[in-house]
Amino acid sequence: MSYDDPLTQTDFAAFRPNAEVVRYLELTRERLGLRRDQMNVLDWGSGRGEYVAWLRDAGYNAFGAEIRQEAADRGKELLEARGHDYARVITTIPATGETDLPADFFHFVFTHYVLEHVADIDAVTKEIARVTAPGGCGFHVYPGKLRPIEPHLFMPFVHWLPKNPTRKWAIAACLACGIEPRWGWLAAAGFGSKAQAYYDFVMNETFYRTFREVRHSFSKVGFVVTPVSAEHPALRRLAVLPSALRKFAVELPVMMFQTVEIIVRKPQVSRL
Template sequence: MAESRERKMSYNLSLKLRIINGLGYRLTAETMIMDFGCGSGKTVQEFRDHGYQAFGCDVKFKDAEHVNTASMSEDNIIRLIHVRPYTLPFKENMFDFIFSDQIFEHAKNYSESNAEISRVLASGGYCIHIFPSRYRPIEGHPYVPFASIIQSHPWLYLRAKMGIRTEYQKGLSATETASRIYAYLRDHTNYLSKAQIYREFKKHFDDVRFSEHILFTHSRRGRYMHFLYKAFPFLPSLYSTFRARVVLARKCSKVS
């Protein structure tokens, strides 16, 4: 473990570990870890490169440079989620720690997802989920202002008519651009309110908390942010409302 940790650690993984430590937990070589919505398996691979027992799952794997996605899939390190019926491809009580990063804003099946996460999480295990807030000023996928709450075609058309395009929208008319964005937001995003998020997680976990202050104080400018947090205690609440949610969910006992 000590030798593997000498590898250079990415900011993304370092941030996750700082958040975990900030919440009072610690990962060891024996901790069973799962990346929910692992994409290419990049974070799983990096966890393993640093000596951790990490696994991942997703409905579809993505391609990424310098990531051994195919090899990890063949070795059952990363596995495909069974969509119907919705089932995570792991046995009950397998993991001590489960995390997701930018996943739950896409979840159309909160209850099914959390039920399955709870099933594969061991008693005493915990989850950390980081995802964009419903009221984030710029929706981070099509980059449309307030598109997480305003998804009407006229609003999207107005943005497209201004000539604003992502790399995937270049060459499209304003009408086609607006239609594609509308379809994406309708089919692939689901921004719940804070109260709705809490209710959904509480159905399947004993202890549910919003912990945005941890992300707020452990970011790249953490020391500066920590000073601001001490001076202005309301800032993490603003961060939660207009930037990102950080949900800590713990399975203290077997949930029926």
């Protein structure tokens, strides 16, 4: 299975949502006192629509927004086979970033491994702020900027290098050592074509940012941003540490070198 293939019933049967997405969605629903079918949920960067199908099957009023029409179309057949109206539940995001989704509508908006692919983050946070209901929340999970292994290419440190041809030399060196993601569509390609394709991908489709940069973008449009990486179940046993130590010895390194998880909340009375 690859994200470049249509989403099949077999893929979907194996799909498990990120438990933190579901946990924060449920916490928001309980806080707002809504039934699942009253809970308007938006998956921003929905790809083939696995989350939308899963959430709708579970009774939420879920929608997806995706910038690449061809990625969204790979989930059309599966969504329709499960009784969901693809044209109504999936929106294509135009190049301006401004969708025709209703303002102040969504109680919960999440991104799952999307923000590291977003070229213009201010356009995204502005649109997410517009469509989020006052009092609503968002959960965003993306790789830390200094993760030692580039999570798409599995190559160490290549994304730490400046966005210039030095990256291509680093990618070629990894490739020569047999380190590569082995994307299906490149299976028959030679060394030079593969190095070029991996280089084009990291140059044009990845935009790693620090937590501060992402927080700044969400804060500017009125969200209150709370990092929750240290609340992840795998780290919860460290909750016994004094909070200052936990922040510096756990939260900051996790957000820099592993995964950033944040909750953003739109105040009841918007500051926009």
